[in-house]
Amino acid sequence: xxxxxxxxxxxxxxxxxxxxxxxxxxxxxxxxxxxxxxxxxxxxxxxxxxxxxxxxxxxxxxxxxxxxxxxxxxxxxxxxxxxxxxxxxxxxxxxxxxxxxxxxxxxxxxxxxxxxxxxxxxxxxxxxxxxxxxxxxxxxxxxxxxxxxxxxxxxxxxxxxxxxxxxxxxxxxxxxxxxxxxxxxxxxxxxxxxxxxxxxxxxxxxxxxxxxxxxxxxxxxxxxxxxxxxxxxxxxxxxxxxxxxxxxxxxxxxxxxxxxxxxxxxxxxxxxxxxxxxxx
Amino acid sequence: xxxxxxxxxxxxxxxxxxxxxxxxxxxxxxxxxxxxxxxxxxxxxxxxxxxxxxxxxxxxxxxxxxxxxxxxxxxxxxxxxxxxxxxxxxxxxxxxxxxxxxxxxxxxxxxxxxxxxxxxxxxxxxxxxxxxxxxxxxxxxxxxxxxxxxxxxxxxxxxxxxxxxxxxxxxxxxxxxxxxxxxxxxxxxxxxxxxxxxxxxxxxxxxxxxxxxxxxxxxxxxxxxxxxxxxxxxxxxxxxxxxxxxxxxxxxxxxxxxxxxxxxxxxxxxxxxxxxxxxx
Numbered sequence: 001x002x003x004x005x006x007x008x009x010x011x012x013x014x015x016x017x018x019x020x021x022x023x024x025x026x027x028x029x030x031x032x033x034x035x036x037x038x039x040x041x042x043x044x045x046x047x048x049x050x051x052x053x054x055x056x057x058x059x060x061x062x063x064x065x066x067x068x069x070x071x072x073x074x075x076x077x078x079x080x081x082x083x084x085x086x087x088x089x090x091x092x093x094x095x096x097x098x099x100x101x102x103x104x105x106x107x108x109x110x111x112x113x114x115x116x117x118x119x120x121x122x123x124x125x126x127x128x129x130x131x132x133x134x135x136x137x138x139x140x141x142x143x144x145x146x147x148x149x150x151x152x153x154x155x156x157x158x159x160x161x162x163x164x165x166x167x168x169x170x171x172x173x174x175x176x177x178x179x180x181x182x183x184x185x186x187x188x189x190x191x192x193x194x195x196x197x198x199x200x201x202x203x204x205x206x207x208x209x210x211x212x213x214x215x216x217x218x219x220x221x222x223x224x225x226x227x228x229x230x231x232x233x234x235x236x237x238x239x240x241x242x243x244x245x246x247x248x249x250x251x252x253x254x255x256x257x258x259x260x261x262x263x264x265x266x267x268x269x270x271x272x273x274x275x276x277x278x279x280x
Numbered sequence: 281x282x283x284x285x286x287x288x289x290x291x292x293x294x295x296x297x298x299x300x301x302x303x304x305x306x307x308x309x310x311x312x313x314x315x316x317x318x319x320x321x322x323x324x325x326x327x328x329x330x331x332x333x334x335x336x337x338x339x340x341x342x343x344x345x346x347x348x349x350x351x352x353x354x355x356x357x358x359x360x361x362x363x364x365x366x367x368x369x370x371x372x373x374x375x376x377x378x379x380x381x382x383x384x385x386x387x388x389x390x391x392x393x394x395x396x397x398x399x400x401x402x403x404x405x406x407x408x409x410x411x412x413x414x415x416x417x418x419x420x421x422x423x424x425x426x427x428x429x430x431x432x433x434x435x436x437x438x439x440x441x442x443x444x445x446x447x448x449x450x451x452x453x454x455x456x457x458x459x460x461x462x463x464x465x466x467x468x469x470x471x472x473x474x475x476x477x478x479x480x481x482x483x484x485x486x487x488x489x490x491x492x493x494x495x496x497x498x499x500x501x502x503x504x505x506x507x508x509x510x511x512x513x514x515x516x517x518x519x520x521x522x523x524x525x526x527x528x529x530x531x532x533x534x535x536x537x538x539x540x541x542x543x544x545x546x547x548x549x550x551x552x553x554x555x556x557x558x559x560x
Contacts, residue, residue: 120487140485182478183486187493190474192548193525195555197518198462203555205420206463207400209496210555213467216489217552221545228533228541238477239530243523245473250519253508261508265501268472272497275475275483275490 003160004092005030008061009068010079012036012045012054014122015096016070017131022164024050025133033060044128062086066160069095069107074226076103084110092153098180099231100144100173108146113153116144116173118180119166126220134165141166144173181234188224189239191217283440284372285310288341289348290359292316292325292334294402295376296350297411302444304330305413313340324408342366346440349375349387354506356383364390372433378460379511380424380453388426393433396424396453398460399446406500414445421446424453461514468504469519471497 007029009016016034023029031052034045038056045054053060058079061067067087069076076095087093093111096119097103104116121139123130141161145154158168171179195214198206228235252261287309289296296314303309311332314325318336325334333340338359341347347367349356356375367373373391376399377383384396401419403410421441425434438448451459475494478486508515532541 120485122487139487142485179482179485182482183490186477187474187490189526189529190470191493191552192545193522193529194467194470195552196525196544196548197466197522198551200551200554202459202462203551205400205422205459206555207402207419210463210467212492212495213471214552214555215492217548218556219549221542221549224545225538225541228529229536229538232533232536236530236534239526239533242473242477243526243530245476246469246519246523246526249469249473249508250516250523253512253519254516256509256512258505258509261505262501264476265472265504268476268497269499269501271478271480271483272471272475272494274480275486275494276498 002030003028003156003163004064004066006033006064007031007066007068008033008035008064009070010035010058010061010083011069011071011075012041012128013070014126014128014130014135015119016068017045017048017128018121018133018135019068019070019096019164020045020050021048021131021133022136026163026165028160028163029066033064035061041128048128048131058082059086063088065091066156067091067093069093069097071095071097072220072223072226073097073099073103073230074222077106077230080107080110087111089113092156094157097230098184098227100176102230104144104146104173108148113150115149115153115157117157117161118142118144118176119161119164120184121166125218126223136161137165139166141168142176143168143170144176145170146173177231177234181231181238185227185231185235186238186242188216188219189228189235190242191215192224282310283308283436283443284344284346286313286344287311287346287348288313288315288344288367289350290315290338290341290363291349291351291355292321292408293350294406294408294410294415295399296348297325297328297408298401298413298415299348299350299376299444300325300330301328301411301413302416306443306445308440308443309346313344315341321408328408328411338362339366343368345371346436347371347373349373349377351375351377352500352503352506353377353379353383353510354502357386357510360387360390367391369393372436374437377510378464378507380456382510384424384426384453388428393430395429395433395437397437397441398422398424398456399441399444400464401446405498406503416441417445419446421448422456423448423450424456425450426453457511457514461511461518465507465511465515466518466522468496468499469508469515470522471495472504 034054092113314331314334372393
């Protein structure tokens with residue numbers, strides 16, 4: 001027996017497409033419905049040939065027992081009420097958005113079977129064309145239950161994420177948003193600021209350092225605007241701390257204080273080296 | 281006939297080791313002398329088996345017709361006078377340091393055959409153990425002549441860099457330092473600051489974004505302290521501009537101004553996407 005009989009995926013980008021591919025490969029769903037408002041995306045999804053139905057009409061999700069919002073946070077918030085009208089109370093609903101407090105608060109009010117989640121997988125390369133059934137393999141899939149979360153829905157979402165190859169970890173929506181403001185949202189804010197600062201005429205004189213450091217600045221602007229704005233206070237707090245640390249390095253350079261500068265850089269280096277040896 | 285009869289490489293790290301390997305592979309040198317003060321490095325260099333002599337005694341460079349300082353900028357400045365005592369006026373001398381104005385000013389006073397250079401290759405992984413004969417293949421090798429530079433020395437260094445697989449580009453030491461303050465030194469300052477800002481307990485909850493954005497923060501602290509301090513004014517200027525751009529993103533988030541935020545992020549994204557399609 002399949003884990004779900006009818007899985008509906010709303011949003012067919014990198015994450016939605018990869019979930020669909022992984023569902024198919026791991027025989028998780030009886031049938032898979034893909035929803036996108038873009039005609040070109042629907043055409044691409046049809047080509048892959050794994051969907052039982054692809055449609056621009058969100059009412060086609062009717063009858064599903066798992067619905068996944070694989071849309072940007074802002075879109076998920078806008079679509080939720082329309083989805084509610086067509087799905088049953090028993091349907092398990094999740095999302096894969098990068099911020100959780102705002103989304104969970106709204107969606108658990110609408111859907112009795114809602115469990116927030118956030119797979120820590122992805123890339124600056126968006127679109128179903130870059131989707132892969134192995135995207136979640138070995139990665140961390142954060143699940144964010146609350147006191148109101150249905151226990152069966154929680155268990156099934158955790159099992160679902162494991163069947164996709166990820167390891168599931170539970171934390172509260174609030175803690176998720178604090179942690180991710182540092183480990184994901186801040187690096188994006190820094191990368192966007194950094195590439196903005198480099199004059200265009202100097203770009204040809206760059207090596208791997210600038211490329212790596214700004215790689216995530218190639219991410220979608222609207223998606224990231226919504227992430228920053230739905231995790232506003234945490235992101236502002238993280239940026240303030242970054243500003244303090246930039247000011248400390250700047251001050252050591254301005255004062256020609258090699259001792260302090262080496263101490264700051266050495267501490268940063270040790271932390272970065274440790275990052276490579278850690279796993280969630 | 282070989283391009284040089286005796287090449288001395290002072291400093292046997294990633295760059296020095298890679299130059300030695302590339303010299304051997306491309307039959308550029310009659311013999312190669314490697315100098316390092318570290319016993320473990322000398323032992324590693326011996327194991328590679330491409331040096332005709334490895335030594336901790338800098339006087340062994342005597343008789344070379346090309347000498348390369350492959351040491352950190354600070355070390356190059358400290359060693360220059362001692363090297364001068366043992367090599368001939370005709371010897372061609374270069375360095376591979378990441379800042380050029382301070383080094384070129386001092387070394388062209390000491391060595392009649394000096395030409396500054398800076399191969400835009402490297403990695404956060406240091407040490408001769410990571411050296412590779414192909415490190416410079418297809419990369420940009422910046423050469424920084426001045427009005428005082430000997431023409432034959434300049435031609436031979438440019439030819440040398442091409443024989444190592446790089447493409448040589450000439451700019452002034454001053455322009456080099458301005459450009460690199462944006463394309464290399466600023467990304468490093470940002471990465472060091474960023475990893476410093478992320479609380480250790482949150483590090484396990486990170487994905488590719490934080491890893492890429494802070495990869496260069498695993499670089500050597502002393503090396504980077506000297507780079508920042510020998511390019512102080514340019515680095516301070518670049519950091520100030522970064523601070524302004526961080527403040528702009530922060531302000532748009534604080535004001536909940538989605539329109540301005542998307543505009544900033546979109547502009548950054550377009551620039552970053554263009555970076556991938558550019559070549560020096």
